[in-house]
Structure formats: C-alpha cells, structure tokens
Amino acid sequence: MEAARYKETLYGQFALIAKALASPKRLEILELLSQGERTVEDLAAQTGASVSSVSQHLQILRHARLLESRKDGLYVHYHIADDSVVDVLRAIRTLAVNRLGELREFLRDHVDGRDELTPLPHDELLKRARRGDIVVLDVRPDVEYRSGHIPAALSIPVPELERRLGELPRDKEIVAYCRGPYCVMSLDAIHLLRRHGFKARRLEDGFPEWKSGGHPVEATETNSQVKYSKAAPRTRRGKRASA
Numbered sequence: 024m025e026a027a028r029y030k031e032t033l034y035g036q037f038a039l040i041a042k043a044l045a046s047p048k049r050l051e052i053l054e055l056l057s058q059g060e061r062t063v064e065d066l067a068a069q070t071g072a073s074v075s076s077v078s079q080h081l082q083i084l085r086h087a088r089l090l091e092s093r094k095d096g097l098y099v100h101y102h103i104a105d106d107s108v109v110d111v112l113r114a115i116r117t118l119a120v121n122r123l124g125e126l127r128e129f130l131r132d133h134v135d136g137r138d139e140l141t142p143l144p145h146d147e148l149l150k151r152a153r154r155g156d157i158v159v160l161d162v163r164p165d166v167e168y169r170s171g172h173i174p175a176a177l178s179i180p181v182p183e184l185e186r187r188l189g190e191l192p193r194d195k196e197i198v199a200y201c202r203g204p205y206c207v208m209s210l211d212a213i214h215l216l217r218r219h220g221f222k223a224r225r226l227e228d229g230f231p232e233w234k235s236g237g238h239p240v241e242a243t244e245t246n247s248q249v250k251y252s253k254a255a256p257r258t259r260r261g262k263r264a265s266a
C-alpha cells in the first residue's frame with residue numbers, strides 16, 4: 024500500500040472515533056451507558072432529548088463500534104462496547120481539565136469548591152473497607168446499582184436519602200459515590216449527611232472508573248437491598264455487569 028493511502032486509511036479510522044465523540048450529547052449518553060445498559064426511551068428521559076434524536080446519536084456511536092445492543096422483546100438495550108470506552112472518556116476529561124482554564128474555574132465553583140475534604144482514593148477505600156471502619160454508599164438510581172456496584176455498598180438513591188438516614192450507622196464514616204468525578208449526586212449526598220451529623224466523604228470518582236480499574240464489582244438482578252456488614256470486599260474480580 025502506498026504511503027499516502029496508508030496514512031489516509033489509518034487516520035481516517037482514528038477520525039471515525041473522534042467524530043463519534045464530537046458531541047456533548049453523545050458524551051453524555053456514553054457516560055450514562057457506562058453505568059449500565061439502557062433503552063432509547065430511558066436515555067431520552069435521562070438526557071431530556073427526544074427519542075428520535077437519541078436514536079440518531081446511538082447509531083453514530085454504534086457505527087464507531089463504541090457501543091453494542093441486544094433486543095429483549097420490543098425493546099433494544101444498549102451498552103458500551105467494553106471498559107476501554109470508559110478509559111477514553113476519562114482521558115478526554117483529563118485532557119480538558121489540564122488544557123482548558125475555563126473548565127477548571129467551572130469545576131472549582133461547582134465541584135471542588137463545594138467540598139473541603141479530599142475525595143477518598145480507590146486504594147484507601149479498599150483498605151478501610153477491609154478494616155470495617157467505613158460504610159460505602161451508592162447514591163445512583165437503583166437501576167444503575169443493580170447493573171453493577173462496589174461490593175457491600177448500600178444502595179440509597181439521593182432522592183430517598185433523607186427519609187432513609189435511619190438505615191445508616193452513625194459510628195462509621197460514610198463514603199458516597201455516584202457516576203463519576205464530576206457527578207454532583209455524591210456531593211449532594213455528603214452535604215445532606217453532614218447536616219444530619221454524619222461523618223461523610225465522597226469517592227474520588229465513580230463506579231465506571233472503579234470497574235475499569237480492575238477492582239471487584241457485584242451485580243444483582245433484583246431490587247433487594249444489599250445489607251451492610253463488616254466483611255471486606257472481595258479481592259478477586261467480581262461478576263461483571265450484564266451486557
């Protein structure tokens with residue numbers, strides 16, 4: 024193959040991925056799918072876009088092989104192709120924060136400036152969970168928790184948290200996590216917990232980063248509550264979320 028044709032083919036394939044990611048709404052869709060599979064209708068409700076608009080975005084992402092799908096009756100369920108998609112999303116975030124001063128100022132006002140405590144790193148969470156001196160709290164919607172979560176994590180979505188405070192022990196620190204490092208659900212949760220006298224911190228990022236980092240995960244097919252215990256999370260790789 025001549026050099027010019029080789030380079031055109033090579034960079035053309037790279038650009039296919041870049042073009043698929045060059046949309047705020049498609050990035051949002053991928054972030055949601057990294058929590059677990061969704062139907063077009065679910066994604067439309069979550070993003071505030073029309074079903075037809077979401078369908079178009081999904082076809083572009085599918086053409087770039089960034090997601091896959093399965094059919095269940097009348098519904099098509101979409102999910103990310105694999106954890107490398109999460110790695111790409113993380114790389115985009117990191118590059119944007121490093122290069123865009125406006126973004127850094129925005130995050131200081133809306134995320135970093137709202138929490139005076141340093142978020143807990145993954146390794147520290149594992150260490151403290153093994154000691155049994157923290158409670159891990161998943162504040163995402165229940166459907167996302169059921170698709171996959173940190174082992175032994177309690178599931179209490181943010182809208183339910185205030186009325187379910189009695190389910191949380193007051194003699195342990197609560198570590199909340201949600202969809203990612205810039206997801207405000209965990210911030211809302213720790214502020215509510217602190218107002219009610221709990222000692223609370225947030226995880227440094229979210230479940231997709233935890234999972235793609237090779238840490239143990241669990242998934243459940245039911246809505247049953249996962250009860251807190253002093254047992255440490257498994258050190259082997261847990262069951263992967265259904266796809």
